[in-house]
Amino acid sequence: MSDRLIFLLALFSVTGSGLIAGLFFAFSSFMMTALSRIPNAQGINAMQSINATILNPTFGALFAGTALTSIVLAVLSILRWGEPGSVYLLAAGLLYLTGFIVTMAFNVPLNEALAAVEPASSAGSEVWNAYLSKWTAWNHVxxxxxxxxxxxxxxxxxxIP
Known part of the structure; x- marks a missing residue:
C-alpha cells in the first residue's frame, strides 16, 4: 500500500477520532451533569432523544469508519513494522478500537436499557440514576x-512521507 494512501487513511482517522473525542468530551464535561440537574423524566426523555437521533448515517460513517480505518492502519503498521510512524499507527488504532469496544460493550447496552423505560415511572428513575453514573464513567474511558x-x-x- 502506498504511503499516500496510508497518509490519507491516517488523516481521516485523526479527524474522526478528534471529532468523536470532542463529542464524548462534551458529554463527560457538561452534558450529563446538565441532564442530571433536571427532573428525571425530562433527563430520560432528553437522553432517549439523543440516543435515537445520533443513530444516523453521518455519525455512523464517522464512528464506524474511524474504527475501520483504525483496524486497517493497525494491520498495516504490523506489516510495515520498522517504517516511520508504524508504532504510532498501531498504538492509535488499538486505542481508538478500545473506545469503540467500550461503546459496544457498555454504553450501547445502557442506552438500550434506558430506551426501554417509561420516563415518568419509578423504574425509569431507578434506571436513570444508575445510568447517569455508569454511562458517564464509561464515557470518560x-x-x-x-x-x-x-x-x-x-x-x-x-x-509518514
Whole structure:
C-alpha cells in the first residue's frame, strides 16, 4: 500500500477520532451533569432523544469508519513494522478500537436499557440514576481513548512521507 494512501487513511482517522473525542468530551464535561440537574423524566426523555437521533448515517460513517480505518492502519503498521510512524499507527488504532469496544460493550447496552423505560415511572428513575453514573464513567474511558488516539494519529502523520 502506498504511503499516500496510508497518509490519507491516517488523516481521516485523526479527524474522526478528534471529532468523536470532542463529542464524548462534551458529554463527560457538561452534558450529563446538565441532564442530571433536571427532573428525571425530562433527563430520560432528553437522553432517549439523543440516543435515537445520533443513530444516523453521518455519525455512523464517522464512528464506524474511524474504527475501520483504525483496524486497517493497525494491520498495516504490523506489516510495515520498522517504517516511520508504524508504532504510532498501531498504538492509535488499538486505542481508538478500545473506545469503540467500550461503546459496544457498555454504553450501547445502557442506552438500550434506558430506551426501554417509561420516563415518568419509578423504574425509569431507578434506571436513570444508575445510568447517569455508569454511562458517564464509561464515557470518560471513551473520551480518553479517543483523545489519545487522535494525538497518536497526529504523531503518525508527522512520520509518514
Amino acid at each position: 471513551r473520551t480518553v481513548t479517543s483523545i489519545g488516539a487522535m494525538i497518536l494519529f497526529v504523531f503518525a502523520l508527522r512520520h
